[in-house]
Structure formats: C-alpha cells, structure tokens
Amino acid sequence: MAVKIRLAVPGDVPGLFDVRTSVTENAMNQEEMQTLGITPEAITSMILASDCTWVATDDERIVGFSMIIPEDNCLFAAFVLPQFEGLGLGKKLVHIAEQVLFTHSATIWLETGKHTRAAGFYRHLGWGNEQDAGDGDIRLEKRRQG
Incomplete structure (x- = not known):
C-alpha cells in the first residue's frame, strides 16, 4: 500500500462523498449533508x-x-x-490542514462531538481550550507554536 496525499481537484468530489458517507462515527448520508448545504456543487466551488x-x-x-x-x-x-484507520493518515491529513490554516491565523478551531473518538484524536494532536458548542458538540482550538 503506497498511500499518497495531494491537493484535491474537482474530479475528487465524488470520492470525498464516498469517504464521508462510509465512516462509522458521525455518519451522515448525502441527503443529511445537503440539508446543511454540503453538496457536491458547494464542495467543488470551495476546491x-x-x-x-x-x-x-x-x-x-x-x-x-x-x-x-x-x-x-x-x-x-x-x-x-474505516479500513484505513490506524495507519497515520488522519494525523497527516490534519497536519497539512493545520499548517495551511496557521498561515492565516495564530489560532485555529474545529467542532466535533464531545464524546467521540475524533475528540480524543484531536486532543492527542494538541487541540484544546475546549468550549461547549451546543447539541453535544465542542469547539477545540490550537495555537501556532513559536
């Protein structure tokens, strides 16, 4: 297995939705995402x-x-x-995202479920300053080092 990480292109959008709808925690289907404005068109525009x-x-x-x-x-x-969890991919993907965010701001943030594996994962990566975001979610922050 030779996993590579690269910038996404518009043609990757179906694959993003395949991954997002395949997870076991914080699972959502495309209809649920659409009600939140998360559509293939919106993601393509962002990319x-x-x-x-x-x-x-x-x-x-x-x-x-x-x-x-x-x-x-x-x-x-x-x-x-799910079959690629535990290989360090999540950590690498988050690290790349953090580095780009830190070029914009000294403090970055995310929201996730308070009692999820994801929350523990982010805490392990140095995210903190936990705040209640409502509906069982929390906001975590991370500060640029140096």
Missing part, C-alpha cells in the same frame, strides 16, 4: 476557490481527506475510510 482540501489516495482511490475553511480559520472536516 476551485482555494487550496482547501487534501486527499489521501491508495492506487488513485480516495481513502481519506481533510478540508479547511481558510477565511474562518477552521478545520472543517477530516475523515478516513
């Missing part, structure tokens, strides 16, 4: 507007991704297919 999404590929198949909203200093999403 065309800025370098905001990275994909992990295994033999050209998208197996994970991270996405930021640069103007909000926000890590918007980071997901890996």
Whole structure:
C-alpha cells in the first residue's frame, strides 16, 4: 500500500462523498449533508476557490481527506475510510490542514462531538481550550507554536 496525499481537484468530489458517507462515527448520508448545504456543487466551488482540501489516495482511490475553511480559520472536516484507520493518515491529513490554516491565523478551531473518538484524536494532536458548542458538540482550538 503506497498511500499518497495531494491537493484535491474537482474530479475528487465524488470520492470525498464516498469517504464521508462510509465512516462509522458521525455518519451522515448525502441527503443529511445537503440539508446543511454540503453538496457536491458547494464542495467543488470551495476546491476551485482555494487550496482547501487534501486527499489521501491508495492506487488513485480516495481513502481519506481533510478540508479547511481558510477565511474562518477552521478545520472543517477530516475523515478516513474505516479500513484505513490506524495507519497515520488522519494525523497527516490534519497536519497539512493545520499548517495551511496557521498561515492565516495564530489560532485555529474545529467542532466535533464531545464524546467521540475524533475528540480524543484531536486532543492527542494538541487541540484544546475546549468550549461547549451546543447539541453535544465542542469547539477545540490550537495555537501556532513559536
């Protein structure tokens, strides 16, 4: 397995949705995402507007991704297919996203479920300053070092 990470292009959008709808925690289907405005068209527009999404590929198949909203200093999403968990891909994808966000702001943030594996994952990566975001979610922040 030779997983590679690269910037996403519009043709990757179906693969992003495949990964997002395949996860076991924080699962959502495309209809649920659409009600939140997360549509293939919206994601394509984001990718065309800025370098905001990275994909992990295994033999050209998208197996994970991270996405930021640069103007909000926000890590918007980071997901890996269940069969590719535990290989360090999530950590690499988040690290790339963090580095780009830190070029925009000294403090970056994300929201996730308070009692999820994801929350523990982000805390392990140095995210903190936990605040209640409502509906069982928390906001975590990370500060640029140095």
